[in-house]
Amino acid sequence: MFYTGEGKDRDPLRINSGYNRVYRYISIFGIEDTDPQALQYYRAYCREKALEKFTQYDNSQGAKTVNALKPKFEVYFLPCASTDTIYELWLAVKRTTNGKTAQPTDIVITVETLRDSLPSATTS
Numbered sequence: 001m002f003y004t005g006e007g008k009d010r011d012p013l014r015i016n017s018g019y020n021r022v023y024r025y026i027s028i029f030g031i032e033d034t035d036p037q038a039l040q041y042y043r044a045y046c047r048e049k050a051l052e053k054f055t056q057y058d059n060s061q062g063a064k065t066v067n068a069l070k071p072k073f074e075v076y077f078l079p080c081a082s083t084d085t086i087y088e089l090w091l092a093v094k095r096t097t098n099g100k101t102a103q104p105t106d107i108v109i110t111v112e113t114l115r116d117s118l119p120s121a122t123t124s
Contacts, residue, residue, distance in 0.1 A: 005050035010077045018045060019070060033066050042069060050077075 003009055003018040019042070023033055026041045039058070046054045050073070057072050058064065094101045097110070 002047045003045055003050045004048040005046075005053060005073075005077050006048060009050070012074070012078055015070075015073055015077060019066075021045075036064070038066055039064055039069065042066065053077075 003014070008014060009018075022042050022045050026033065026038055031038055031041070043051070043054050043058065053073060053076050054069070057069055094103065095107050096102070097107060
């Protein structure tokens with residue numbers, strides 16, 4: 001399993017799953033999760049955006065620990081997942097227009113078009 005930070009990998013459960021999988025792997029070989037070398041095991045499981053984010057963290061100044069790495073990933077990737085959730089909720093909303101079900105995007109376009117056709121002094 002490689003963590004990419006793309007698509008379904010942005011899910012909080014996938015982030016935890018990735019860390020847990022690597023943690024179990026390095027535990028088998030008796031490497032402590034707090035050992036500075038343990039970070040390189042986490043790096044080995046990263047690809048694409050996740051690898052880029054790891055590299056930024058690895059090149060930053062100061063002490064680097066596994067415990068400090070995980071929140072950095074969450075800050076970067078969880079908002080992406082949240083945006084997807086909000087978008088999915090937006091698409092799930094349905095309204096009826098002229099007896100037909102319409103998605104909110106269609107209604108917004110219609111309202112914007114109507115607003116633009118009104119005199120500017122009458123809209124806010």
